[in-house]
Amino acid sequence: MRRTEIAKIAAAAILALGVTSAMATITGSKHDLSATGGGTIKADAGQNNDEICVYCHTPHAANTDFAGAPLWNKATPSSGSFTMYGATAANTAGQTIAGTSTDQQPNAPSLACLSCHDGVSAINSIVNAPGSGGYNASGQLVAFGATAAGTAKTMPAGVTQIGTDLTNDHPVSITYVEGAASLKPTTTAVTGWSGASTIADLLRNGKVECVSCHDPHLGESDTFLRRNAGTVGEASNKGSKVCLTCHDK
Ligand code: HEC
Ligand code: HEC
Ligand code: HEC
Numbered sequence: 001m002r003r004t005e006i007a008k009i010a011a012a013a014i015l016a017l018g019v020t021s022a023m024a025t026i027t028g029s030k031h032d033l034s035a036t037g038g039g040t041i042k043a044d045a046g047q048n049n050d051e052i053c054v055y056c057h058t059p060h061a062a063n064t065d066f067a068g069a070p071l072w073n074k075a076t077p078s079s080g081s082f083t084m085y086g087a088t089a090a091n092t093a094g095q096t097i098a099g100t101s102t103d104q105q106p107n108a109p110s111l112a113c114l115s116c117h118d119g120v121s122a123i124n125s126i127v128n129a130p131g132s133g134g135y136n137a138s139g140q141l142v143a144f145g146a147t148a149a150g151t152a153k154t155m156p157a158g159v160t161q162i163g164t165d166l167t168n169d170h171p172v173s174i175t176y177v178e179g180a181a182s183l184k185p186t187t188t189a190v191t192g193w194s195g196a197s198t199i200a201d202l203l204r205n206g207k208v209e210c211v212s213c214h215d216p217h218l219g220e221s222d223t224f225l226r227r228n229a230g231t232v233g234e235a236s237n238k239g240s241k242v243c244l245t246c247h248d249k
């Protein structure tokens, strides 16, 4: 092998390493709810709450209501309370312009996001708190900012409070029907997405859910968009590439 070739390979390897280390930076993001996290909604310091994953996952005694959101560490939001895209009442299927029906309620992967973003569920609820003896099936409420332990801290009003009314949000828990709403075939290759090489990989049980577009761990995108890993420094949705991945518009 010539020297220049070796140098090129080494440079490529360094670049690849750089890409890898830029991925999955939940630490210090708004989803890092430990006392040292990046947002304003987070745990108080000094009460054994310096863990990051624990606000969503637990290694043991997880709430298995959330199939698809693994080892989920939060209580289940009250059922039947969501109004789906295109629906006229809560707990009924919605109808899109293209004629596809949503499910009556969000499925578990989306419900996991809504277990903090619905404005009703407690963000500071943990089923299995850090350390010994921290288990409480209905969820413990730990101290969060001005909110004392035992008091629910819900998502404040504003754009991050998705709410229980999903009529003004991109449809979720909806089957991906090729051709409807100019949707591309599910076998279409996708670039720049984390954990996906085709559109099919973005779907959960063939449906669009919050995690189709977002990865809650990818904190280097300020809106946790899943299309980020490909091109370093490129904004995730530049040129609406997130949307144009599925819609042939
Ligand atoms: C804000 C909530 C949240 C936090 C905090 C969080 N996760 Fe997750 N995690 C999720 C959700 C939601 C899913 C399901 C994703 C999906 O269905 O694509 C998931 C899935 C996973 C998975 C399985 C999916 C995969 O392919 O990787 C692993 C492993 C994981 N998380 C590890 C972690 C670790 C380790 C931490 C702490 C460093 C962490 N998570 C922090 C929400 C969170
Ligand atoms: C454990 C609670 C929790 C869970 C679960 C959770 N989030 Fe969040 N998320 C937050 C908090 C807290 C913020 C910061 C909100 C703020 O400051 O207004 C946030 C912020 C965000 C933001 C960035 C908002 C911005 O404009 O900067 C996005 C996007 C987001 N979450 C999406 C999701 C998605 C998608 C899921 C599910 C895969 C999810 N979240 C699950 C607590 C959570
Ligand atoms: C079809 C793709 C898609 C789906 C599905 C989706 N989002 Fe988003 N979401 C986005 C994009 C793109 C942005 C960034 C919008 C921007 O930059 O203005 C965003 C932004 C957000 C924000 C930040 C506030 C804002 O509007 O800028 C939150 C919070 C959020 N999403 C949560 C969710 C939750 C929770 C779900 C599931 C109920 C969900 N998203 C489903 C694409 C999606």
Ligand code: HEC
Residues within 6 Å of the ligand: 095, 096, 097, 098, 099, 100, 170, 171, 174, 175, 176, 177, 180, 181, 183, 202, 208, 212, 213, 242, 243, 244, 245, 246, 247
């Ligand atoms: C993962 C694939 C996927 C991505 C990414 C995606 N969409 Fe969609 N979108 C869908 C599906 C599936 C539907 C439901 C289509 C139907 O009616 O059958 C839909 C529906 C819609 C609708 C409503 C159509 C109707 O019939 O009511 C609009 C508008 C839309 N998307 C715009 C967007 C925009 C804007 C973005 C980027 C922020 C985006 N989509 C990203 C899959 C996606």
